[in-house]
Amino acid sequence: MDGYQGLTALIESAWEELNSSDAGRRNLCLDVVSDVLETGRLARHDAERAVERLVTVALSDDEGYAVRESALHAVCTVSTHYVLPYRVVEPLAAGADGFEPLLLGYVLTILGCTQDQAALPIVERFLHHPHSEVRRDASEAVTELRWHRESAQDRTA
Missing domain, CATH: 1.25.10 (Leucine-rich Repeat Variant)
Structure with a gap:
């Protein structure tokens, strides 16, 4: 597995874990996504796809404040490396x-x-x-x- 595949695998693993019922665990998963996005090494389409999912989490009525904040923080992180459409x-x-x-x-x-x-x-x-x-x-x-x-x-x- 090359470095890029490793990054995308980390994000995919985090998305799977996001289904956990524990808010603290979901928050940590979003931190992983944020960390990967912070590298600026994802292709634009992969970064945009991640942002779309983060936006969905941030808008979710089912999520608590901390999880929604983590999702928005991750999107802010992305915007330091990519101009988001x-x-x-x-x-x-x-x-x-x-x-x-x-x-x-x-x-x-x-x-x-x-x-x-x-x-x-x-x-x-x-x-x-x-x-x-x-x-x-x-x-x-x-x-x-x-x-x-x-x-x-x-x-x-």
């Missing part, structure tokens, strides 16, 4: 209003990292959120998205 994280945007403030901060950061202008109206909605941390995260994501828009405009000019 908006379509992959769009379910987070659709469900943004249902997240607790700390988890919403992760979601806003993830949306900002997509560099996709489709995320901008969703992120801007949270600039007036009652929690100052959410407003700060929204402001940073808006800045990121606008910077990428201006950079793209400069490249085409």
